Amino acid sequence: MRTVEWDYERGRLRLIDQRLLPGEFVVEEFDNYRSVAEAITDMVVRGAPAIGATAAFGLALAAQQSNASERDIFFRDLETATATLREARPTAVNLVWALNRLLRVASNAQGSVEELRETILIEAQRIADEDVEINKRIGRHGAALIDDGDTVIHHCNTGALATVDWGTALGVIRMAHELGKKVYVLVDETRPRLQGARLTAWELEQYKIPYDIISDNAAGYFLRSGQVQKAFVGADRVAANGDVANKIGTYKLALAANDNNVPIYSVVPTSTIDLTLDHGDLIPIEERNQIEVLDLRLMGKPVAPEGATARNPAFDVTPNRLITGIVTENGVVYPPYETNLSKAVNGKI
Numbered sequence: 001m002r003t004v005e006w007d008y009e010r011g012r013l014r015l016i017d018q019r020l021l022p023g024e025f026v027v028e029e030f031d032n033y034r035s036v037a038e039a040i041t042d043m044v045v046r047g048a049p050a051i052g053a054t055a056a057f058g059l060a061l062a063a064q065q066s067n068a069s070e071r072d073i074f075f076r077d078l079e080t081a082t083a084t085l086r087e088a089r090p091t092a093v094n095l096v097w098a099l100n101r102l103l104r105v106a107s108n109a110q111g112s113v114e115e116l117r118e119t120i121l122i123e124a125q126r127i128a129d130e131d132v133e134i135n136k137r138i139g140r141h142g143a144a145l146i147d148d149g150d151t152v153i154h155h156c157n158t159g160a161l162a163t164v165d166w167g168t169a170l171g172v173i174r175m176a177h178e179l180g181k182k183v184y185v186l187v188d189e190t191r192p193r194l195q196g197a198r199l200t201a202w203e204l205e206q207y208k209i210p211y212d213i214i215s216d217n218a219a220g221y222f223l224r225s226g227q228v229q230k231a232f233v234g235a236d237r238v239a240a241n242g243d244v245a246n247k248i249g250t251y252k253l254a255l256a257a258n259d260n261n262v263p264i265y266s267v268v269p270t271s272t273i274d275l276t277l278d279h280g281d282l283i284p285i286e287e288r289n290q291i292e293v294l295d296l297r298l299m300g301k302p303v304a305p306e307g308a309t310a311r312n313p314a315f316d317v318t319p320n321r322l323i324t325g326i327v328t329e330n331g332v333v334y335p336p337y338e339t340n341l342s343k344a345v346n347g348k349i
Contacts, residue, residue: 012061018161021199030058041089046161046195047162049135053098053164056124059120062077063121064117131165138168142176143179145263148180150176150184153228156249168234168327172265185210187214230262230263233246235266237283239282240279243279244320251322264324280318288312320335330349
């Protein structure tokens, strides 16, 4: 099934619970927008494109929940739901992009409130379907960057689980594999929630792509020793100048890749590019609960001293000077990003 899927028989949203993988494959159902917002915050679903589609279906649920029969009251209900969904995870721009798109379509639509409910659901489904096709286009562009026999480093999870289906950076690797190229993946474990060790490794198992999990701190060793040819990462938001906000640890990986002349590519749909922000320092960075860092055990015993505190930023910003190229559904964008990213968003590269 898709990571994010609407159940038309029951009128509910179905999500793969990514917190339980790889040990359990569980599909959760949601029938109201508040529980959808909680699912996004609690990382039942994660990954910028998947979050965007989930928020869209969350707004469709809000439209169904509304008892309004008049347009103005109906749109007030939608705005209330939008405010709740917006706050679920602030860094991923796809969430806001999807909500704004639905509100725009609904505002421009004619007809009764009941017809508006249907319009919103149709548009949410369109966002989900488009995501799959966009990811496959991204995969074809990115696969051309991978040579037969390459070893690549991949950070976090950017596969089918991070999108509606197929994937972005991991989707590029998957596409190269399906085209017959031999690819070997070094999977950053991606502390503190271990999306690499838990999710990317699980996906690579399904695709039968060879891999090894490495600790995040080992990436520099493999890059410096000449064992890596490329690095691929995703992004939760890309500023207009090409600065990339991605899972914490991406900046350190990019520094090591650049120091060893290894190309590093950020792979995103154009909906992740935020042309309203001039540079990455303007991107809001989510800081999550310290328990994610402290809840670590070694040989069955807690690692941190009792009473220890921690800091837990979920993302960091990699300056554009460290990014070799940004792979989109419209092609690979190279510097100068200030000029070329807007062209990519408008489909002109």
